[in-house]
Every structure is written in structure tokens, then in C-alpha cells.
Amino acid sequence: MSALKTIVAIALGTAVWIPSLHRFYTPDAREREHVARSLATRAMNERDYEDGAIRAMNPEWEYMARTFTVLGLANRAIDHEDERDASLAAIDRTLDRTKDQAREDQYAFLLPYARASTFVDPDARSVFVDGELLMMIAARDLVSPREDLDDDARGLEASIDRAMRRSPTLSAESYPNEAWTFCNTTALAAMAMFDRARSSPESAEHRALAHDWVLRAKAVLLDEKTGLLVSSFTRDGRVKDGPEGSTIFMSATNLMFVDEAFARDQWARARHELGFTVFGFGLAREWPASWSRKRADIDSGPIVPLLDASAGSSGFAVLGASAFGDDAYRDALIASLDFAALPHDGDRGLRYLASNRVGDAVLFDALTFGPLLRRMQ
Amino acid sequence: MNPLRVFSFGVVLVLLRALFYVTGLDEHACVVSGMLLSRASFVLGPAAVLLALAAPVVAPICFIASACLFALRARDKRARRVRPVLS
Numbered sequence: 001m002s003a004l005k006t007i008v009a010i011a012l013g014t015a016v017w018i019p020s021l022h023r024f025y026t027p028d029a030r031e032r033e034h035v036a037r038s039l040a041t042r043a044m045n046e047r048d049y050e051d052g053a054i055r056a057m058n059p060e061w062e063y064m065a066r067t068f069t070v071l072g073l074a075n076r077a078i079d080h081e082d083e084r085d086a087s088l089a090a091i092d093r094t095l096d097r098t099k100d101q102a103r104e105d106q107y108a109f110l111l112p113y114a115r116a117s118t119f120v121d122p123d124a125r126s127v128f129v130d131g132e133l134l135m136m137i138a139a140r141d142l143v144s145p146r147e148d149l150d151d152d153a154r155g156l157e158a159s160i161d162r163a164m165r166r167s168p169t170l171s172a173e174s175y176p177n178e179a180w181t182f183c184n185t186t187a188l189a190a191m192a193m194f195d196r197a198r199s200s201p202e203s204a205e206h207r208a209l210a211h212d213w214v215l216r217a218k219a220v221l222l223d224e225k226t227g228l229l230v231s232s233f234t235r236d237g238r239v240k241d242g243p244e245g246s247t248i249f250m251s252a253t254n255l256m257f258v259d260e261a262f263a264r265d266q267w268a269r270a271r272h273e274l275g276f277t278v279f280g281f282g283l284a285r286e287w288p289a290s291w292s293r294k295r296a297d298i299d300s301g302p303i304v305p306l307l308d309a310s311a312g313s314s315g316f317a318v319l320g321a322s323a324f325g326d327d328a329y330r331d332a333l334i335a336s337l338d339f340a341a342l343p344h345d346g347d348r349g350l351r352y353l354a355s356n357r358v359g360d361a362v363l364f365d366a367l368t369f370g371p372l373l374r375r376m377q
Numbered sequence: 378m379n380p381l382r383v384f385s386f387g388v389v390l391v392l393l394r395a396l397f398y399v400t401g402l403d404e405h406a407c408v409v410s411g412m413l414l415s416r417a418s419f420v421l422g423p424a425a426v427l428l429a430l431a432a433p434v435v436a437p438i439c440f441i442a443s444a445c446l447f448a449l450r451a452r453d454k455r456a457r458r459v460r461p462v463l464s
Contacts, residue, residue, distance in 0.1 A: 005449055006378040006442070013441030021433065057411045302409060311410070342406045342429050353403050354426060356410035 022280025025335040032334065032367055038349025039364040040076050040083060043069045044090045054357045060128070061358040063109040066094050067132040071372065072364035074139035078371035084143075091140050098136065099152055102129050110175065117176040120235045124163040127172035128180065130156050131187030138193035142375045145197060153194055157202065160187045161209060169220060169237045170213045178240065181221065181229045182247045185254035188213060192257045196376050210258045218262075225290040226273050229266060242291045245274045245284045245313025249320035253369075256323055257376060267324045275317055275329060276309075281339060282332030283309035284317035315359055319366040323373075330366075337363070380446030387439030394432035397425050 027035070055062040070091050077087035106129040107114055114126070134156040137149050163172035164184070171179040172187065188210045195203035220237045221229050228243035229251055241247075248270045255263035273288040285308045303310050314333060321330035337343075342353040352359070397403050405414050406429070408422030 002378060005446060006383065009380075009383075009442035009445035009449075010438060012445055013438035016441055017437045018434070024433070053412055339433070340426070340430060342403050342425065344403065354406040354409045356407065356412050359410060 018279055022332070022335050022339075025338040026280065026331050027334050027338065035334075035350050036072075036076070036364065036367040038351070039072065039360055039367070040087070041349050042351075042360070043073055043364060044083075044086045046090070046093060057356075058111070059109050060111060061356070063098075063129065063132060065358040065361040066098055067136055068358070068361035068365040070094055070136040071139050072361065072368045074143050075365070075368035075371045077143045078375065079368070088140070088144065091136070091143075092146070095136055095140060095146075095149065099133060099149075102133050106130075114175050119173050120177045121163055121166055121173060124166075124173055125159060126174050126183075127160055127163060127187050128174035128183040130160055131183050131190055134160065134194060135186055135190035138190050138197055139372055141197035142193055142372055150198070153198075154200075157191055157194060157200070157206070160191065161202070161206065164209060164213065167235050169233065169235065170209070170216045171221075171233070171235070173235055174232075177234050178232055179235055180232045180247065181217070181251045182231070182254075184213070185251040185258070189254040189257035193372070193376065214255075214259045214262050223288075223291075226269060226288045227265075228269050228273060228288065243270075243273070243288055245270070245286045245310060246316055248274070249284070249313070249316035253319055253323040256373060264324065267320055270320065271324075271326065271329070274313060275321075277329070277332045278307070280332060281336040282314070282317070282321075282329050282334075283307060283336055284313040284333070286310035286313045311359070315362045319362060319369065322366045322369040378446075380443040380450060383439050383446060384443035387436035387443070390428070390432045390436045390439070394428045397428055403429070 054065065073087040073091050077084045077091075080087075101108055106126050109129050110126060119125075134153060137146075137153045137156075140146055140149070141153070160172060164170050164187070167173075167179070169179065171181075171184045174180045174183040188206075191206045192210065194200060195206055200206070217229060221233065221239075223230055223243050226243055228248055230239045231241040231244040231247040233239050248266065252263050252266040252270060255266060274285045276283060276285070283304070286303060287308070314336065318330055318333045318337075321327070321333060337352060337355075341355055344351050344353055352363075355363070402421050403425045405418040405421035406425040407414065408418040409426055413419075
């Protein structure tokens with residue numbers, strides 16, 4: 001009888017407490033701004049981030065951390081006049097360092113298997129490296145153009161444009177015979193941003209390329225069951241990885257700069273297939289339920305057992321939710337972060353101890369998203 | 378089960394969580410994102426995350442459950458005191 005009473009009491013406690021728990025973690029506008037300001041402050045102070053540790057773990061992440069940090073800083077620079085000079089200085093430091101390193105050795109930012117074979121297109125460079133570099137320059141230019149980067153940007157644009165047009169799928173390779181929708185949509189968004197910033201004479205050609213890419217993607221890159229863009233494929237269109245949360249939320253966000261209707265369609269499908277909440281906490285699955293080849297990889301990060309939610313997918317879902325105005329889901333995702341990622345508020349502002357530099361950078365871009373897109377309109 | 382034990386379990390969880398927070402052992406949680414402070418991170422990192430999840434979930438349930446059990450016990454005591462008078 002005593003055991004039964006204990007069980008009933010614990011069940012009652014669970015029923016009362018669990019549905020209320022998320023209320024202690026769901027952020028309001030002031031708390032979101034506190035996180036964004038903390039991330040901005042650290043992004044402006046280069047000593048707060050050491051590249052070495054994350055480069056040793058994954059050189060792609062170091063590169064992506066730079067890209068998302070620059071995007072976040074550019075967004076803050078547009079909307080916060082008091083941070084503009086410091087943000088631009090931090091962007092320029094990152095840009096100068098990155099363009100020299102990328103020009104010298106693009107493999108420094110790629111995983112080691114990039115060296116195992118050669119690109120199918122002998123004249124191509126990795127669209128992962130070139131696309132994100134162009135996006136960093138374009139973001140800088142949308143805040144305030146830097147004339148001395150003009151030749152670099154136009155060279156990148158021309159190189160990406162040629163590589164995409166030569167490909168049967170209109171998608172350039174990120175790795176030898178491996179194209180990613182993440183990287184190709186980033187490159188298309190970057191070209192659109194740069195053309196907007198500089199009124200580039202090639203902008204009509206780039207718009208046509210983007211239009212053709214979307215048509216080709218709808219024809220050969222959509223997963224039959226979900227209608228979502230697949231993640232990776234060979235240069236001639238054989239699917240390697242199906243729809244993944246760590247790719248599709250970013251791809252949909254990129255497409256906002258290229259084809260808003262297709263972007264919204266992809267977001268709605270991704271939100272339906274991958275996004276969910278549990279007792280008010282937001283999460284995102286790495287794969288749709290219908291995808292058979294589910295496996296954790298370096299992009300997904302750790303997978304939460306039973307729920308199939310991944311850190312990579314949930315992180316990028318914050319970006320998607322911000323970009324597409326799904327405020328309730330965005331706040332539910334941040335509630336999960338506040339619950340599980342060990343936030344600590346100290347003299348360096350708020351830090352998530354379970355996060356790393358690339359996680360911080362994606363969150364920074366997500367929480368500041370908007371001003372760059374507004375400059376496009 | 379003794380309601381005091383249920384309550385104490387919640388208190389122990391809260392104290393452990395506070396210990397990790399105050400002593401900085403929480404910093405080892407970076408291991409879940411692939412970073413390491415030291416080799417001890419392999420043990421202390423998952424422990425910090427588990428405690429961070431368990432303390433706010435389990436401890437309040439323990440407190441609510443123990444409050445219910447204390448209330449039930451008090452009601453039973455009152456009932457036992459009343460019974461001889463009735464008989």
C-alpha cells in the first residue's frame with residue numbers, strides 16, 4: 001500500500017511539474033537580446049575564440065563558424081548603430097584572414113577525405129569554401145561596401161558561376177564528386193547578395209542561373225516521399241544523403257535570397273517532417289521518419305535516443321524558425337537550449353557550456369537574422 | 378516509501394547540481410560538442426549534463442511527491458487518533 005501511494009504521489013508530481021517546466025526556460029525578447037549581445041561581444045573580441053581546437057576537430061566547422069559569425073555581425077551592424085564600427089572591424093579581420101587562407105589552400109578548410117580523389121570538374125574549386133567566402137564578402141558589402149574586395153568577390157562569383165553551369169545538376173562540387181544543397185544554395189544566396197550590394201552587371205545572368213538551379217533541383221533533387229531537397233549527391237545527380245535537418249533548414253533560409261516561394265515551401269515541409277515540441281521544448285529530427293538510412297554523422301552531432309533529435313538539426317532549426325517568422329517554435333528551441341546546454345552568465349556574458357564555436361555562430365546568426373535580408377528588398 | 382527519503386533524494390540532486398555549478402565542473406560539458414578540457418571531461422562532462430537535466434526535472438517532482446506523502450501520512454495519523462473515540 002505504501003509503495004502504491006509513493007507511485008501515485010510521484011505520478012501526480014510528474015503530471016503537475018513536467019507540463020509547466022518549459023515556462024521557466026522559454027525566453028522573452030529581453031532574454032533573446034541578452035544572448036545575442038553576449039554572442040556579439042565575444043565575436044568582436046577575437047581573443048575569445050581560439051580556432052585551433054575546433055580546427056583540429058573539424059576544419060569545416062571552423063570555416064562555417066567564421067561565416068555565421070560574419071553574418072551575425074553584419075546583421076548587428078545594420079540594426080545597432082552603436083556596434084557598427086566594432087562589428088565591421090571584426091568582420092574585416094575575419095575576411096582578410098580567411099580570403100588569404102582560402103586562396104593559399106582550400107583543403108585547409110575541408111575534411112581530409114577531400115584529398116583522397118580529384119574533383120570531377122578539373123577547373124573547379126570547392127563551392128563550400130568559395131561560396132561561404134563570397135557570402136562573407138557580400139554580407140560586408142551589404143553593410144558598407146569595401147572596394148578592395150571587389151576583385152576577389154568578382155573572381156569568386158565567376159568561378160562559382162562557371163562550375164555550376166558546367167555541372168549536369170547545375171550544382172558545383174564541395175568535395176570530389178560530392179555536391180551539397182547547403183553549399184550550392186549558400187553560393188546562390190551569396191551571388192544574389194553581392195549583386196544587390198554592387199549592382200553587378202552580371203546580376204541578370206546570376207538570376208537566370210538561380211532560376212534554372214531551382215527548376216533543376218525541383219526535377220532531380222527532391223525526395224519523393226517528403227518533397228524536401230536531398231542533402232548531398234554526385235555531380236550528375238545520384239543521391240548520397242537524403243533530406244537532413246542539418247542541411248535543409250540552412251538551404252531553405254538561403255533560398256529566401258533566391259526564390260522566396262520555393263524557400264517557404266521547403267521550410268513548411270521541413271518544419272512538418274522534422275520539427276516538433278515535447279512539453280513545450282522544441283527539437284528537430286535529423287531525418288524524416290520515412291528516410292531509411294538513418295545514421296549519425298559529423299554534421300548531425302549527437303542524436304537524442306528515442307526522439308531522433310540532433311544538435312545540428314535543432315541548431316539550424318533556430319535559424320529557419322527566425323528566418324521564416326515561426327516565433328513560437330524558435331522560442332521552444334531556445335528553451336531546449338537553455339534547458340540542456342548549460343547556460344552560464346558571467347563576466348563574458350552568457351555562454352552555453354555544451355556548445356562550441358560553430359554552435360554559437362549559428363545561434364548568433366539566427367538571433368540576429370533579418371537586416372541583411374531586408375537590404376535585399 | 379518514507380516521504381523524507383523522497384524529499385532527500387530531490388535535495389541531494391539540487392546540491393550536486395549546485396556543486397557542479399559553483400566549482401566550475403560544468404565547464405566539462407563542452408565534451409558533448411566535441412571539445413575537451415582534460416581527460417576528466419569524458420566523465421565529468423556527461424555527469425554535468427545529466428545533472429543539469431535531472432535536477433530541474435526530478436527534484437521538483439520529488440518535492441511535490443513528498444509533500445503529497447507527508448499530507449497522506451498526516452491524514453492517516455489524524456484518522457488513527459480519531460478511531461478509539463468512535464469505538
